[in-house]
Amino acid sequence: MARKVFVEVTAKFDTEGKITPLSLLWEDGTVYEIDRITDVRRAASLKAGGTGIRYTVKIRGRQSYLFYEEPRWFVEAKE
């Protein structure tokens, strides 16, 4: 089980309507730049509870999932 943490996200919306998250603001105030997005698909988060567009992102060399559960963004955090 994981904690569902809603985060503030800075994203680019292109003219086709494609949304690319660029960075996220963690609850301790740190801004994490998203280095790379390796996958985008609709998926459920069984760990944190919810469903949305799941971005598989690389942040500082580590892979994690960032979910866009309209209209909010969340990540699965350790308890």
Place this chain on the structure above:
Amino acid sequence: MQRIILHSDLNNFYASVECLYNPSLRGKPVAVAGDPEARHGIVLAKNYAAKALGVQTGDPLWAARRKCPNIVFVPPHYDLYMKYSQIAREIYSEYTDQVEPYGLDECWLDVTGSTRLFGDGKAIADKLRERIKFELGVTASVGVSYNKIFAKLGSDMKKPDATTVITSERFREIVWPLPVSDLLYVGRATHSKLQRYGIKTIGHLAQSDKDLLHHILGQNGIKLWMFANGLDTSPVSNIGAKSLIKSIGNSTTAPRDLVTDEDIRITLMILCQSVSARMREYGFVCNTVQIGVRDNELHSYERQGKLSYPNRTAKALFQKAFEMYKLHHTSGKPVRSLSVRA
């Protein structure tokens, strides 16, 4: 050419969505419950853990707790269920444009024209289940057959997260031993009538004399006979098709019993205003108004009356509704629920 019809049923839909959003509930007996303060205190849906202990949809909360003392009640979140239902339909619509919803959690799909693209009925059913589990985090049971009735029956046979195929070659051995009450449209009243004639299984129904069934159940008897014999030909409607509106009604269970005429008047007026607004929205007028009354001992009845001319004003609906109430509510018992239909 034989059709390929799927029926997809999201397992324990409301309870599954609640358990997904609140992972600490998983594994515990859970029921989605109405608000007891507003006297809607019944079980609306339950998960398998609660079902295993005998909790049933419609149980009052005290009864559910007696069967299952550690049950967790959670309030419903309809906006979430609507959203999930919509996403599921979007998934279905990637496989066919013939998608017919049956409530929020069930849909029929006619995939006859899609098999060259996506594989046979079972392959599509398995793919749907896999996607629903991955994308929505809930499970589905899917029935695959050559008509809607058997597809629905198939989705009820194995739960959760399973595909059941009923072919025209094997339906007699799969379907006929099932109790007749499993067949769609065999409700409580029809079931008890059939029981009286010794018709206990779908097979008995299929092998019964059509004239006898007509005698017992009228036209419905013939329809059920056809269903039991795999002769249902009703089409799966196109996605976005609107069902034909035949009447418009509203009902309410009051937070406290309605005792005085003034209580009844206020409640009926609110209901009539809502019905009238919806009639204007859809451009209808009505000839007849029907009221439904349930008293505090849960005895209920319905009465209808004709308007002097076709109409849709809240005032006209109200006057007829209140007149019928005064005429028919002779017991004088406090009223728990009221409905108005036009």
